[in-house]
Amino acid sequence: MVKDVKKMNIQLVESLVNAIKSLSLEEQELLGKKLKDHPSWEIALERIDATRKAIYERRQGNPFETDVTEIIHQMREERDRQLMEEIVSE
DSSP states (O other), X not given: OHHHHHHHHHHHHHXXXXXXXXXXXXXXXHHHHHHHHSOOHHHHHHHHXXXXXXXXXXXXXXXXXXXXXXXXXXXXXXXXXXXXXXXXXX
C-alpha cells in the first residue's frame, strides 16, 4: 500500500511540473509570487515562538494567573444555562 501512495505522489508531482512548464513566463512569475506570499508553517511556528518568548519576558517568567480549565468549566456552565433556557422556553 505504501508503494501505491508513493506512486500516486510521484504522478501528482509530475503532473504539477508539466502544468507549471506549460505556463507562460508571466504566469510562472505570478505562481512564484503567490507561493511566496503564503508563509510556511515553519515561519508561523517561529512567529508563535517569538511571541511566546516576548510574553514570557514581559511577564518576567511569571505564569498567567488565569486557570484555563476553570475558564472552560465556566464557559460550559454558561452554555448549559443557555441551552436549558431555550428548552424551558419552548
